[in-house]
Amino acid sequence: MSPAADPLLSASPWWRPHPGATLRIQGGRRLQGTYPISGAKNAVLPLMAATLLTPHLVTLHNVPASLDVAVLSNLLHRLGVAIGWSRTRAGLSLTCCADQVRPTRIDRELVGRMRASVLLLGALLARCGEVSLPLPGGDAIGLRGIDFHLAGLRAMGAGIELAGGMVHAEARGGLRGAEIDLPQPSVGATENLMLAAVLASGRTLIRNAAREPEIVDLAQCLGAMGARISGAGGDVLAIEGGHPLGGAIHAVMPDRIETGTIACAAALTDGEILLEHARADLLGAAAPALAATGVELREVPAGLLARRAAAGLQGIDLQTGPFPGFATDLQAPVMAMLTLARGASAITETIFEQRFHHVGELRKMGASIAVHGRTAWIRGVPRLAGARVTGTDVRAAAALVLAGLAARGETCLDGLDHLDRGHDGMAEKLVGCGADIVRAAETA
Numbered sequence: 334m335s336p337a338a339d340p341l342l343s344a345s346p347w348w349r350p351h352p353g354a355t356l357r358i359q360g361g362r363r364l365q366g367t368y369p370i371s372g373a374k375n376a377v378l379p380l381m382a383a384t385l386l387t388p389h390l391v392t393l394h395n396v397p398a399s400l401d402v403a404v405l406s407n408l409l410h411r412l413g414v415a416i417g418w419s420r421t422r423a424g425l426s427l428t429c430c431a432d433q434v435r436p437t438r439i440d441r442e443l444v445g446r447m448r449a450s451v452l453l454l455g456a457l458l459a460r461c462g463e464v465s466l467p468l469p470g471g472d473a474i475g476l477r478g479i480d481f482h483l484a485g486l487r488a489m490g491a492g493i494e495l496a497g498g499m500v501h502a503e504a505r506g507g508l509r510g511a512e513i514d515l516p517q518p519s520v521g522a523t524e525n526l527m528l529a530a531v532l533a534s535g536r537t538l539i540r541n542a543a544r545e546p547e548i549v550d551l552a553q554c555l556g557a558m559g560a561r562i563s564g565a566g567g568d569v570l571a572i573e574g575g576h577p578l579g580g581a582i583h584a585v586m587p588d589r590i591e592t593g594t595i596a597c598a599a600a601l602t603d604g605e606i607l608l609e610h611a612r613a614d615l616l617g618a619a620a621p622a623l624a625a626t627g628v629e630l631r632e633v634p635a636g637l638l639a640r641r642a643a644a645g646l647q648g649i650d651l652q653t654g655p656f657p658g659f660a661t662d663l664q665a666p667v668m669a670m671l672t673l674a675r676g677a678s679a680i681t682e683t684i685f686e687q688r689f690h691h692v693g694e695l696r697k698m699g700a701s702i703a704v705h706g707r708t709a710w711i712r713g714v715p716r717l718a719g720a721r722v723t724g725t726d727v728r729a730a731a732a733l734v735l736a737g738l739a740a741r742g743e744t745c746l747d748g749l750d751h752l753d754r755g756h757d758g759m760a761e762k763l764v765g766c767g768a769d770i771v772r773a774a775e776t777a
Contacts, residue, residue: 344410353772358737364604372585384429389580397757455529481522510535557581617657648676665732691729724748727755
């Protein structure tokens, strides 16, 4: 598709479909230089949904130029939100004005392209009193049902029906505050219920709430808009709803998953990379886990300096979990690194039941990995060899980029839509650090 024909350009004119469907990676280069960490993918999408809650201007700075952002901006545009973009040396900025929201104009094809579109449910229901939303798409990493979202909204007075692949919800008299106990600390459900609760009448308590830094970032933005939220970062959120919201200006937090991923790239290639804008406090249990494997992270004024420890990479055992536990989104990149670590490692995935699709692709490159249930057992090998592989989700694609950087010979990576969905120019930024990566039309 030519850039002029891409429908995403209507509300995201900065987006350009990349010319190639495959990344060709020549491995074995030592990476050095500065890698600018973008605004967080997992933070910016709920922030964009939050702009639906007010008729006033909301400006977001440090927005990542990723495919998911382009898709969601076009969804908002279809709903009647006026979208404005600007770019400075500091990055991409988005201004939204949702003074004329039309909740019936939801694009089914766009919703099917991204999981985060489910966040439109709480925001539109609270603002408009009704919404019909196609069931969302996204990564094939597990069931990730929206039962927690729907149960919470029902507790707040919403009537909800599922039919024909659609969620029909209404609250004609408005939502009301409620006490909600989440069965699990779901990030998406916590965000959706926060978005709904700030306009609901009365007080909402969300117990067993997610504690991720992206929840705190959303609460800070909503607070700047006039919402009354306490407890963000803890497991109980209290929201005093029913107050009209105004405009705000908010900078998206740096991407902690990109930070951990590129730190692994530095260690895998025995390089040294300045992770510009990165923050160690956002990593939670990933910081000591990376240190235990032999990834050194040193705080410097511009961010974090990442490199391999003098003793080299060492196998470890780890388990994913809700923040402050080890992030499931770092599981695949860290696994790629552990394929070349001394000794054995074990990674237990507790969040998603289908998040080992990258294992088979890493095996094609010579990795020694066995999966038993939700645990992957990794035995370090002396080297990986380039191969043709496919990324099946955002994080798996990034992991295969890392493996390709460390492998001998050429790696051809397909499935680039997944890489582009969650990353702002990862390949191009790695090239700036000395990587040999080009996009090609075919793998040949």
